[in-house]
Amino acid sequence: xxxxRDTNRGKAGQSMISRRRFIKTAGAATTAVTIGFGTTTAxxxxxxxxxxxxxxxxxxxxxxxxxxxxxxxxxxxxxxNNCALYAGTADDEWAGCSIFPGxxxxxxxxxxxxxxxxx
Ligand code: SF4
Numbered sequence: 001x002x003x004x005r006d007t008n009r010g011k012a013g014q015s016m017i018s019r020r021r022f023i024k025t026a027g028a029a030t031t032a033v034t035i036g037f038g039t040t041t042a043x044x045x046x047x048x049x050x051x052x053x054x055x056x057x058x059x060x061x062x063x064x065x066x067x068x069x070x071x072x073x074x075x076x077x078x079x080x081n082n083c084a085l086y087a088g089t090a091d092d093e094w095a096g097c098s099i100f101p102g103x104x105x106x107x108x109x110x111x112x113x114x115x116x117x118x119x
Pocket of ligand 1: 079084086110
């Protein structure tokens with residue numbers, strides 16, 4: 001009898017260890033996923049603004065205020081906030097742009113890579 005009890009206790013003990021390992025592993029995985037999402041969801045307020053003096057910005061004639069661009073270079077209704085590459089909404093003052101990864105551009109800005117949104 002005592003021998004069976006030990007055996008049962010041993011199996012129960014193994015089961016408890018497995019559950020503990022599972023809970024620890026699940027907790028670590030949850031933490032990793034949370035950290036991963038945290039690094040990919042930086043808001044526009046947390047990202048630096050594109051510098052108008054940067055090499056890429058200069059190459060594309062990017063400016064924070066589109067109305068300063070010569071009318072011969074830019075159609076007057078084109079702004080970052082209505083460009084297909086703008087990650088924000090029409091009301092966002094600053095948002096990401098796929099041309100300038102990790103930075104934000106001005107909603108009222110513009111550059112020569114402006115592209116129309118698909119209907
Ligand atoms: Fe603005 Fe579009 Fe140029 Fe990006 S690609 S800087 S959103 S005009």
